[in-house]
Amino acid sequence: xxxxxxxxxxxxxxxxxxxxxxxxxxxxxxxxxxxxxxxxxxxxxxxxxxxxxxxxxxxxxxxxxxxxxxxxxxxxxxxxxxxxxxxxxxxxxxxxxxxxxxxxxxxxxxxxxxxxxxxxxxxxxxxxxxxxxxxxxxxxxxxxxxxxxxxxxxxxxxxxxxxxxxxxxxxxxxxxxxxxxxxxxxxxxxxxxxxxxxxxxxxxxxxxxxxxxxxxxxxxxxxxxxxxxxxxxxxxxxxxxxxxxxxxxxxxxxxxxxxxxxxxxxxxxxxxxxxxxxxxxxxxxxxxxxxxxxxxxxxxxxxxxxxxxxxxxxxxxxxxxxxxxxxxxxxxxxxxxxxxxxxxxxxxxxxxxxxxxxxxxxxxxxxxxxxxxxxxxxxxxxxxxxxxxxxxxxxxxxxxx
Numbered sequence: 001x002x003x004x005x006x007x008x009x010x011x012x013x014x015x016x017x018x019x020x021x022x023x024x025x026x027x028x029x030x031x032x033x034x035x036x037x038x039x040x041x042x043x044x045x046x047x048x049x050x051x052x053x054x055x056x057x058x059x060x061x062x063x064x065x066x067x068x069x070x071x072x073x074x075x076x077x078x079x080x081x082x083x084x085x086x087x088x089x090x091x092x093x094x095x096x097x098x099x100x101x102x103x104x105x106x107x108x109x110x111x112x113x114x115x116x117x118x119x120x121x122x123x124x125x126x127x128x129x130x131x132x133x134x135x136x137x138x139x140x141x142x143x144x145x146x147x148x149x150x151x152x153x154x155x156x157x158x159x160x161x162x163x164x165x166x167x168x169x170x171x172x173x174x175x176x177x178x179x180x181x182x183x184x185x186x187x188x189x190x191x192x193x194x195x196x197x198x199x200x201x202x203x204x205x206x207x208x209x210x211x212x213x214x215x216x217x218x219x220x221x222x223x224x225x226x227x228x229x230x231x232x233x234x235x236x237x238x239x240x241x242x243x244x245x246x247x248x249x250x251x252x253x254x255x256x257x258x259x260x261x262x263x264x265x266x267x268x269x270x271x272x273x274x275x276x277x278x279x280x281x282x283x284x285x286x287x288x289x290x291x292x293x294x295x296x297x298x299x300x301x302x303x304x305x306x307x308x309x310x311x312x313x314x315x316x317x318x319x320x321x322x323x324x325x326x327x328x329x330x331x332x333x334x335x336x337x338x339x340x341x342x343x344x345x346x347x348x349x350x351x352x353x354x355x356x357x358x359x360x361x362x363x364x365x366x367x368x369x370x371x372x373x374x375x376x377x378x379x380x381x382x383x384x385x386x387x388x389x390x391x392x393x394x395x396x397x398x399x400x401x
Contacts, residue, residue, distance in 0.1 A: 009133045010077040012070075016197035018204055021076040021084060025066065026207060028088045028095065032059050033215045033291060035098040040295050042099065044320045049292070051102045051171050056288055057178045058119055062091060064280050065126040067204045072194050073133045083129050087122055094118045102170065112170065116159040123152045143192030151184025185276065193272045195263070202260035205279045209251055212287045213244050216294035223301030232312055236304045236370050240297045243377040247290065247331055250384045255338050262342050278341050285334025289327045296324025300369040313368045322361030325376055329357030332383070353383040 036059070040052045066075075066087065073080050093114060100111035127144055134140050155177040162173030195201050220240045224233055259278050266274055299320045303310040316324060332354030339347040357376075364372045 009079045009129075010074040011133075012072055012074055012196045012200070014197050016071070016074070016200045018200060018207065019070075019074065019076040021081050022070055022204065023207070025075065025084045025088060026063075026211060028091045029059070029063050029208070030211050030215065032091060032095040032098070033212060033287075034218060035095045036291055037215065037219055037294050037298065039098055039101070040292075040323070041298060043103075044295070044318060044323075046319050047168060047171065048102070049319055049323065050175075052291075053288055054171065054174050054178055055098055055101060055115075056291060057182070057284065059091075059094070060284050060287065061181060062087070062094075062119065062122045063208060065123065067201070067208075068193065068195075068280075069126060069129055069133070070204065071201050072196050073129070079132075080129060083125055087125055090118045090121050090125075094122075102166070104166070110163065112163040113160075116156070116163055119159065120152075120156045123156070127152065137192065140192035140194075143188055146188040147184065150187045151181050154184070155181035182281070185280070191269060193276075195271050195275045198260060198264040198271070201275060201279065202256060202263060205283050206252065206256050209256075209283070209286055209290075210248075212290040213248055216244050216290050216297055217241065219294040219298040220301045223298040224305040227302075227305035227307075230305070230307070232304045232370060233301065236301050236373060239370070239374040239377045240301065243293070243297070243328070243373070243380055246377065246380040246384050247328070250332075250335055250387070251286065254384075254388060255335055255342075259338060259342050274341070278338055282334055282338045282341065285330050285337070289329070289331030289334060291327070292323045292330060293327025296320055296327060296364075297373065300324065300373045303369050312370060315365050315367055316369045316372065317365060321364040321372075324364055324372060325357040325360040328376060328380060329354045329360075332357060347387065349383055349387045353379075 033056075036052050036056045039055065040049055042048075066084065069080070075081060075084055097111040097115040097118070101115050102112075104111045127148055131141060131144055158173050158177035158180065162170045162177070165173065217240070220237055224237075227233070263271060263274055263278070296316065299316055303314055303316070304312065315321065332350050336347040336350035336354060339345060339350065367375075
C-alpha cells in the first residue's frame with residue numbers, strides 16, 4: 001500500500017508552492033534558452049531570427065504544459081517526478097539539436113527530425129500524465145481529447161513535413177505548425193483545465209522570466225570570453241546589467257504582483273482563461289524579448305572586448321542592431337498587453353516605449369555599440385520609472401476615492 005501511495009499522483013492544494021523538483025526541471029530549459037541565442041548568433045539574419053523564435057515558441061509550449069500540470073499534481077510525487085526526469089532527458093536532446101535544426105550538418109542523425117520527434121514525445125507525455133492525474137474528471141478528459149486532435153496531432157504532422165525540406169520552406173511549415181498549435185488552445189476552450197494554486201502558477205512563470213534574464217547576463221559573459229578586461233568592457237557590462245535590472249523591476253514590481261492578485265480573485269473558467277491569456281500566451285513575448293536583446297548584448301560585449309577587430313566607435317550591424325532595441329520593444333509591448341488584460345488600463349508609456357524600441361534598429365546601426373547599449377539601459381530605466389509613478393498615482397487616487 002505504501003508503495004502504491006508513492007507511485008500515485010498527489011493533487012495540489014490552493015496554498016501549493018513551487019517544489020525543488022520543478023526547480024530541477026527548469027535547469028534543462030536554462031540550457032535550451034541559451035541554445036536559442038546561440039542559434040541566432042551563429043548566423044544572424046532575419047530568417048534565422050524568425051526560425052529561432054519558432055524554436056523558442058515550441059520550447060515554451062513544452063515548459064508551459066508541465067507548469068499547468070504541476071499546478072494540479074505535485075511535481076515531487078513519485079509518478080510525476082519520474083515523468084519530469086524523462087521529459088528533462090528528452091528536452092536536453094531537443095536542446096542539443098537546436099543549433100542544427102535549420103542547417104543540418106552532414107553525418108549523424110537528422111537534427112530537425114530528432115527535434116520534432118522529441119517535441120512530440122513531450123506533448124504526448126504531458127497529455128498522458130494529465131489523463132492519469134484525474135480519472136474521474138470527465139470535462140478534463142474531453143478537453144484532453146480535443147487538445148490531442150486540434151493542438152498536438154496537426155502541428156506534429158506539419159513539423160514532420162517540414163523536416164523533409166530545409167531553409168525557408170522548412171521554416172514556413174514550422175511557422176504553420178506553431179500557428180495551429182497555439183490556435184488550437186482557443187479551439188479546445190478553457191473547460192476542464194484547472195489552476196488550483198494561483199500563487200504557485202504565478203511563481204512558476206516568474207521563475208522562467210528570471211531564467212531568461214539570467215541568460216542575458218550569461219550571454220554578456222560569453223561575449224567577452226577569451227578577451228582581456230578593459231574599462232570599456234566593464235562599462236558595457238554595467239550598462240547591460242542595468243538594462244536587465246530595469247526589465248526585472250518592471251516585471252516583479254509591477255506586472256507579476258498585479259497579475260497574481262487578479263488571478264487569485266478569479267475562479268472557474270474565468271481563472272483558467274486569465275491564466276491562459278496572461279501567463280501562457282503573453283509571457284512568451286517577455287521571454288522572447290529578453291532572448292532577442294541578449295543577442296544584441298552579447299554582440300556589444302564582443303565588439304567592445306575584441307579590440308583587434310573592432311574599434312570603440314564600431315556600431316552593431318544588420319539584424320543584430322535591431323535585436324538590441326527590438327528585444328526590449330517586444331518585452332515592453334508584451335508587458336503592456338499584460339497590464340491591459342489584467343487591469344483594463346491603457347499602459348501608454350509601455351506601449352509607446354515598446355513601439356519606439358522596435359523602430360530604433362536603424363538608429364542603433366549609426367552609433368557606437370557601447371553608446372547604444374548605454375542609452376538603451378538609461379531609457380529603459382526612465383521608462384519603467386514613469387510607468388511605476390503613473391501606477392502609484394492611479395493607485396493613490398483609487399485609495400483616496
